[in-house]
Amino acid sequence: MVIGTRLRTLREEKGLSQGDIEKSTGLLRCYISRIENGHTIPSLETLERFAGALDVPLYKMFYSGDGDVPTPNPLQRKNLDELAEQPGKAGEEARFLLQFKDVLPRLADPDRDVLLTLAKKLAAR
Secondary structure (H helix, E strand, C coil), X not given: CHHHHHHHHHHHHCCCCHHHHHHHHCCXXXXXXXXXXXXXXXXXXXXXXXXXXXXXXXXXXXXXXXXXXXXXXXXXXXXXXXXXXXXXXXXXXXXXXXXXXXXXXXXXXXXXXXHHHHHHHHHHC
């Protein structure tokens, strides 16, 4: 299992023993060994405890490269004004949202709360 090997590598780079991790995290040494040897898959909570004990950000558990994690270039998306210029249903919905955006700040707090609660309930459907 890759995560166990990565955890062992990070621990050894820091010069820590499994006993040191046990003291820092409260996890049993035998459990730490099972994770490092690929016999157990750690939960996110366990990984967070390891990251705290190793004093590394959580993403370092999964990324071994130098520097920051490379992120893909997201597709360029149109903003609401550009969408409103399009014909058809997409443009119609964008124009409605622009109107809604203008009206929302002028509403009194109780009215705004009712409207947002309604929107949340409709979105949950």
